[in-house]
Amino acid sequence: MEEAPIVSMQDVRKRFGGLDVLCGLDLEVSRGQKRVLIGPSGAGKSTVLRILMTLEDIESGAIRIDGEYLWMPDGEGKTTKAKGEALRRIRGKVGMVFQHFNLFPHMNVLRNVCEAPIHVLGLSRKSVEERALDLLDRVGLGDKASAYPAHLSGGQKQRVAIARALVMQPKVMLFDEITSALDPELVGEVLGVLKDVALKTDITMLIVTHEIGFAKEIADRVAYVDAGRILEDETPERLLRNPQHERTKKFLKTVLTT
Amino acid sequence: MIFDWRFTLEITPMLLRAFLVTVEATLVGMAIALVAGLVWAILRRSRRRLLTGAASTLIEFVRSTPLLIQIYFIFFVLPEFGLQFAPLTTGFIALGLHYSAYTAEVYRAGIEGVPKGQWEAAVALNMGRYRMWRSVILPQALPPAIPALGNYLVAMFKDTPMLAAITVMELLQTAKLIGAQSFRYLEPLTMTGVLFLLVSLLSSQFIRRLELRFAVRP
Numbered sequence: 001m002e003e004a005p006i007v008s009m010q011d012v013r014k015r016f017g018g019l020d021v022l023c024g025l026d027l028e029v030s031r032g033q034k035r036v037l038i039g040p041s042g043a044g045k046s047t048v049l050r051i052l053m054t055l056e057d058i059e060s061g062a063i064r065i066d067g068e069y070l071w072m073p074d075g076e077g078k079t080t081k082a083k084g085e086a087l088r089r090i091r092g093k094v095g096m097v098f099q100h101f102n103l104f105p106h107m108n109v110l111r112n113v114c115e116a117p118i119h120v121l122g123l124s125r126k127s128v129e130e131r132a133l134d135l136l137d138r139v140g141l142g143d144k145a146s147a148y149p150a151h152l153s154g155g156q157k158q159r160v161a162i163a164r165a166l167v168m169q170p171k172v173m174l175f176d177e178i179t180s181a182l183d184p185e186l187v188g189e190v191l192g193v194l195k196d197v198a199l200k201t202d203i204t205m206l207i208v209t210h211e212i213g214f215a216k217e218i219a220d221r222v223a224y225v226d227a228g229r230i231l232e233d234e235t236p237e238r239l240l241r242n243p244q245h246e247r248t249k250k251f252l253k254t255v256l257t258t
Numbered sequence: 259m260i261f262d263w264r265f266t267l268e269i270t271p272m273l274l275r276a277f278l279v280t281v282e283a284t285l286v287g288m289a290i291a292l293v294a295g296l297v298w299a300i301l302r303r304s305r306r307r308l309l310t311g312a313a314s315t316l317i318e319f320v321r322s323t324p325l326l327i328q329i330y331f332i333f334f335v336l337p338e339f340g341l342q343f344a345p346l347t348t349g350f351i352a353l354g355l356h357y358s359a360y361t362a363e364v365y366r367a368g369i370e371g372v373p374k375g376q377w378e379a380a381v382a383l384n385m386g387r388y389r390m391w392r393s394v395i396l397p398q399a400l401p402p403a404i405p406a407l408g409n410y411l412v413a414m415f416k417d418t419p420m421l422a423a424i425t426v427m428e429l430l431q432t433a434k435l436i437g438a439q440s441f442r443y444l445e446p447l448t449m450t451g452v453l454f455l456l457v458s459l460l461s462s463q464f465i466r467r468l469e470l471r472f473a474v475r476p
C-alpha cells in the first residue's frame with residue numbers, strides 16, 4: 001500500500017476580492033519529498049504556501065496535512081477550517097520561511113530561534129538553547145547568537161529564519177522565494193543551507209523559487225503553476241528538457257535566459 | 259496688595275498636602291488609563307465583531323463627551339444604580355476612563371506600526387494569541403507609543419482641578435478654600451500656579467528624554 005501524502009490539496013479555490021487566484025488547484029506531496037513550485041508572477045505560488053501555513057482562508061476545496069483536515073468540505077460546496085486545538089496541532093506540523101525574513105527585530109538571534117520552542121512547545125530553556133546553538137552552527141552563524149537582526153546581512157537574516165523554522169521540528173517546511181530579496185552575492189550562502197537541509201533531513205519541503213538551476217539539483221518534482229492551476233508536475237529533468245505546454249516553454253525560456 | 263511671604267509659608271503645608279492628592283489622582287488615573295486603553299486597543303483587533311464594536315463605541319463615546327460630564331455622571335448618576343464611590347475614587351475612575359480612550363488610540367497607532375510580516379511569523383511559529391501579543395507585537399508597539407502617552411500624563415495632570423467639582427480637595431480647590439477663608443487669593447493661587455508649572459516643565463523635560471530614547475527605533 002502506498003503511503004498517504006503528507007500534504008494534499010484538492011480542488012482548492014481562492015479569491016481575492018473579485019480575482020480568482022486559485023482555480024481548482026490539486027497538489028499532493030508525499031512524505032519527505034522536496035517539491036519545487038515555479039511559475040510566473042501572480043500565478044498563485046505564494047498563495048498556495050500561505051494557505052498551507054494557515055495564513056489565508058479558501059473558498060472551497062479540501063486540504064489535509066499529515067492525515068488531518070485543515071479544510072474539510074461538507075459535500076455541498078462549502079468547506080470549513082479546523083479550529084482550536086486541531087488548528088494548532090496542524091499548524092505545528094508546518095513551518096515557513098518568508099521572502100522578507102520577518103525576524104523579530106527586538107530579539108537577538110538566539111532569542112529569535114528559542115522564543116517559540118520555549119513558549120509554544122513548552123521545552124526547557126536549557127535544552128532549547130543547546131539545540132538552537134547547534135542549528136545556528138549548522139547554518140554558519142554560531143558566532144552571531146547575541147547579534148540583533150539589524151546588524152546582520154540579508155543572507156545571515158535568512159539563515160537565522162531557516163534555523164528559527166527548523167527548531168520547531170515541523171514535518172513540512174515552506175520556503176517562499178527566500179533568496180529574492182537578497183543581493184546576488186548573498187544568494188549562494190542561503191541556497192547552500194537550503195540544500196543542506198534538503199539533503200540531510202527527511203523534512204518535506206515545498207519551495208517556491210526562481211532559481212531553476214537550484215531546483216534541478218534538489219527537487220524530486222517540480223510543479224509549474226500558472227493562473228491558479230498546476231499545469232505540469234514532473235521530475236525536474238523531464239520538465240526542463242521536455243515541457244508539454246506552450247506556456248511552460250515560454251516561462252522556462254524567460255527564466256533561463258535572465 | 260503685596261505678596262505676603264509669611265502667609266505663603268503658613269499655607270504651604272496645606273497646599274503641599276493637596277498637591278499630593280493631585281499627584282495621586284494623576285498617577286492612579288494614568289495607571290488605569292494605561293491598562294484600560296491597552297485592553298480597548300487589543301479588543302479592537304479581536305476577530306469577534308461584538309468586542310471590536312463595543313470597544314470602538316466606548317472610545318468614540320468617551321472622546322465625544324466632556325470630562326466634566328463623565329465625572330458628574332459617575333458621581334451623581336451611578337449611585338442611582340447602586341454604584342457609589344468616594345469622591346477621590348470617582349476621580350481615579352473618571353480620569354482613567356476618559357484618558358483610556360486617548361491612550362487606546364496611541365496604542366492603536368503603535369500596534370498598526372508593527373509590520374504584517376511580524377504577525378505572520380508569529381502564526382508560522384504556532385504562537386497563540388497571548389504569546390503573539392506578549393512576545394512579538396507589544397514589545398514593538400509600545401516603545402514608539404511612550405512619548406505620546408507621556409503627553410497625556412501631563413494633560414491629565416492639568417485636568418485634575420476638574421475633580422473640585424465633586425469636592426475632591428485637590429490643589430486648586432484647596433487654594434480656593436484658603437482664599438475664601440483668609441480673603442487672600444494672591445498667595446494660594448500663585449503657589450498653585452507655580453506648582454503646576456513646575457511639574458509640567460519637569461514632565462516636558464522627561465518626555466523629551468523619552469522621545470530621544472524611544473522614538474527612533476534601531
Ligand SMILES: Nc1ncnc2c1ncn2[C@@H]1O[C@H](COP(=O)(O)OP(=O)(O)OP(=O)(O)O)[C@@H](O)[C@H]1O
Pocket residue numbers: 016017019021039040041042043044045046047048
Ligand atoms: N492580500 C491580497 N489581496 C488581494 N490580492 C492578492 C493578495 N495576495 C495576493 N493577491 C493576488 O493574488 C494573485 C496571486 O498572488 P501570489 O502572491 O500567490 O502570486 P505568486 O505566484 O506568488 O507571484 P510572485 O512570483 O510575484 O510572488 C496575484 O494576482 C496577487 O495580486
Ligand SMILES: [Mg+2]
Pocket residue numbers: 045046047176177
Ligand atoms: Mg510570491
